[in-house]
Amino acid sequence: MAAKWDHEGGREVPLLNGAEFDCVSNAGTKATPVLSADILGDWREEVVWRSRDGKELRIFTSTIPTEHRRTPATTSRRIRASSLATA
Secondary structure (H helix, E strand, O other): OEEEEEOOOOEEEEEEOHHHHOEEOEOHHHOEOOEEEOOOOOOOOEEEEEEOOOOOEEEEOOOOOOOOOOOOHHHOHHHHHHHHHHO
């Protein structure tokens, strides 16, 4: 599940539940996605989960338009290796 912190309400607000799309997380109790990183170069992070049957990778991103474009950090070998090591 992806969530944001509501500092005014003092609670976590769910944004996306991968289970609703038949996705599962990795690493058992850690419940981590396959990857969470800016892979499209638009300054926002995408999240990648695998399908329950393990045959698909599903990429979730924002549908809000942006004019910002930057070289994704994942083009850096060091950052890419670090991101993948935690996946």
